[in-house]
Structure formats: structure tokens, C-alpha cells
Amino acid sequence: MALIALDLTVNGKQTQVQVEEDKNLLYLIREVLGLKGAKEGCGEGDCGACTVILDGKAVNSCLVLAVQAQGKELVTIEGLGRPDNPHPLQRAFVEEGAIQCGYCTPGMILSAKALLDYNPSPTGSEIRTAMSGNLCRCTGYQKIIRAVQKASNSMAEGKEVL
Ligand code: FES
Ligand code: FES
Structure with a gap:
């Protein structure tokens, strides 16, 4: 080819x-x-x-x-964050226990980033819809939704800079 x-x-x-x-x-x-x-x-x-x-x-x-x-x-x-300065989403996923085996995590975080870039303050329903194409066999999704909300809140409060 x-x-x-x-x-x-x-x-x-x-x-x-x-x-x-x-x-x-x-x-x-x-x-x-x-x-x-x-x-x-x-x-x-x-x-x-x-x-x-x-x-x-x-x-x-x-x-x-x-x-x-x-x-x-x-x-x-x-392209997101560094080990000594993780992206707000990466930090929130760790803090909320939204990572278990980690196989889904890069895709989850990038879907969440694309959402927050477009809609910085999504509702829970909007987060679920945006992440509906990302499957996770481990976490049961609630922790992932909470992590995205947490990152959204911390970025809105100006605690975190992308
Ligand atoms: S490997 Fe691409 S959607 Fe599953
Ligand atoms: S953390 Fe294992 S598939 Fe999501």
C-alpha cells in the first residue's frame, strides 16, 4: 500500500x-x-x-x-497536563476514584475535555449525553460524572487554568 x-x-x-x-x-x-x-x-x-x-x-x-x-x-x-501539573480533568478523575483499570480513561477524559471546551458548565444530563459513546466496565459511571462536574466547577471558579 x-x-x-x-x-x-x-x-x-x-x-x-x-x-x-x-x-x-x-x-x-x-x-x-x-x-x-x-x-x-x-x-x-x-x-x-x-x-x-x-x-x-x-x-x-x-x-x-x-x-x-x-x-x-x-x-x-x-497533550493534556503533566505528571507534576495534571489537567483539571485528570486531577478530578483521580480524586473522585473515576479510574480503576484505566483502559477507558484517556478516551473518557478527552470526550469530557471536548465537552467542557464547548460547554464549560454542563448539566449532569449533558455530561451523560456527551460521554454516552464511552464505555466503562469498572466504575459504574457515577464517579466519572462527578469527576467531570468537579473539573467544570474548579475551572469555573478560576482555581484551574487549562
Ligand atoms: S476502539 Fe474505537 S470505538 Fe472502540
Ligand atoms: S476504568 Fe476500567 S474500563 Fe473504565
Whole structure:
């Protein structure tokens, strides 16, 4: 399969890559860029484990062709926070116990980030709707909803800066 050259922004950094034209965005992220936060679960758009943000929207990277990222801005979980200064969502997920095995967590946090970027003060119902494409087998979801609300509140109070 022919290699295609792509220019895109990855976590704020202008990046050039080459990828086979039939590969999906998840392959580009994990195998070409070496960013292992996005996970493959179902591979069919059902679980949300592969969620990343592309031009401001949360997308299932298993359903997007890598070549569709040409010229776009990609944010993966590696682009949020640092170990010594986590993103408010990352901190809230830890504080609320919204992480157990962690397999769903990068996708959950990126879906939540896309929501809060668009709607900084969502209701519980709006959070549930925005996160409905992200499945979690461990936490029962309530802690995840609370974590998103907590991050939203702390950012609104100006305690946290993105
Ligand atoms: S791996 Fe992409 S939605 Fe499940
Ligand atoms: S924490 Fe295990 S799948 Fe969500």
C-alpha cells in the first residue's frame, strides 16, 4: 500500500508523518507517532476507548482514516497536563476514584475535555449525553460524572487554568 505524507499538529506541535493510505487514525497515533494513550477496544466505533480530539471534536480514531487528519489539529491524552501539573480533568478523575483499570480513561477524559471546551458548565444530563459513546466496565459511571462536574466547577471558579 502506498505511503502518504501528512502534515498535522499533534498536541500543539507541527508534525510530518508518512502512513499507508488504508490505515486508520488510531494506527497513526499508536504505531507511527508512538502515543499509546488511545486504546483499541472494539475497533468498530462502539466503545470510545480510542477517542481523541480532532479539530476540537471528540472522534473515535478507529473510524477515521489517518489521511483525514491532514492539516488538522490532533489532541491526544499525552497533550493534556503533566505528571507534576495534571489537567483539571485528570486531577478530578483521580480524586473522585473515576479510574480503576484505566483502559477507558484517556478516551473518557478527552470526550469530557471536548465537552467542557464547548460547554464549560454542563448539566449532569449533558455530561451523560456527551460521554454516552464511552464505555466503562469498572466504575459504574457515577464517579466519572462527578469527576467531570468537579473539573467544570474548579475551572469555573478560576482555581484551574487549562
Ligand atoms: S476502539 Fe474505537 S470505538 Fe472502540
Ligand atoms: S476504568 Fe476500567 S474500563 Fe473504565
